[in-house]
Amino acid sequence: MLDFIEKNAGDKTANQCMEEFYSKTLESFQTTNNERLWVKTNIKLARLWLDQKSYSQLQSKLRELHQACQTEDGKDDPSKGTYSLEIYALEILMLAETRNNKRLKVLYQKALKVRSAVPHPNIMGIIRECGGKMHMSEENWKEAQSDFFESFRNYDEAGSLQRIQVLKYLVLTTMLMGSNINPFDSPETKAYQNDPRISAMTDLVDAYQRDDINRYEQILQKNQDVTADPFIAENIDEVTRNMRTKGVLKLVAPYTRFTLDFVAKKLKISASEAQDIVAFLILDGKLRAKVDQTRGTVEKEKAVDAERLAAVSQWSSAVETLWTTVLNSGEGFRSEEGTSSYGASPGMPDFPMGVGGSMMRAGLGTPAKSPGKRGKPRKLYTGA
16 A cells, blocks of 8 residues: 555645554564564655655654564664665665765775675665665776676666666766776666667767767767766766877877867867867877967977977986085095094094085185194184
């Protein structure tokens, strides 16, 4: 009855009715002492609150459910592993929607460690999908690809329509990784390669792997529905930037000087976007060039000039090292302990003969007088 009514609850009034229905149902379980039905009904109520985005009520209910599925020492009860995974899936969905990645990561690892459950494939599909999104936010493309693939397999096994959306995420991750492996080479995904719902993403990954920037831009402009999904829209910009940077490098390779308008016209982007891409390539060290913003021109450095600058830099470093070594470790600037090059007594400042003579010739030292052992003046040199 609850399932039937839930399917027909489409507005706010119907949802309020559903909450009352759940409340009455849970009251009836207090007299029957049927824990299994109590947990299942509470999970349904929690899912309803998740759909309504009533996060404060949902958090309170999830804590209650976690306690019901734990032993006295606070650990997950192995006999209730299936319910624990359903509760984890709901909480992971909530954390993904509220972008609480720190808590999500902890809960995701906990969910994967539950071994005593035989969950519905749809539950594992949810957990893996949220895990993939979490890894994407951390730019951990490899782990994200693995999670999206597992999520797709589980959704496919459950017959869920969400498999198409997750397959799009898998294709997106493949492009972000820069992988040359076609995601549709797998037996699980091959059947969906010609699916009209996925054809736009198929064409995108084909253009990306062939470095065809013009084809890539045409597909994006023609299929605006690709970016209708907020998650794809958030991450497709990174793919587009990668495509454009590769396109610029390929375009300007034969030139020593070019204009930003030339790049913008060829890639069909604005001049400001072209300037941003060129600046990024220069800062990233992929393009050795100088930008003249007033004229809107870019002049590439010649290979000979770059080699000369590198040689001068190495020579400068070598001279600096030699200078430091001579000053700090050279024997010509040291005197033996307790003796003086001029016969000075211990404790008196003295200089090596070579250095003192040089200082005198350069006018850097002046003679001074100091009483000797018998009152006779003795010449010392004090630095300027």
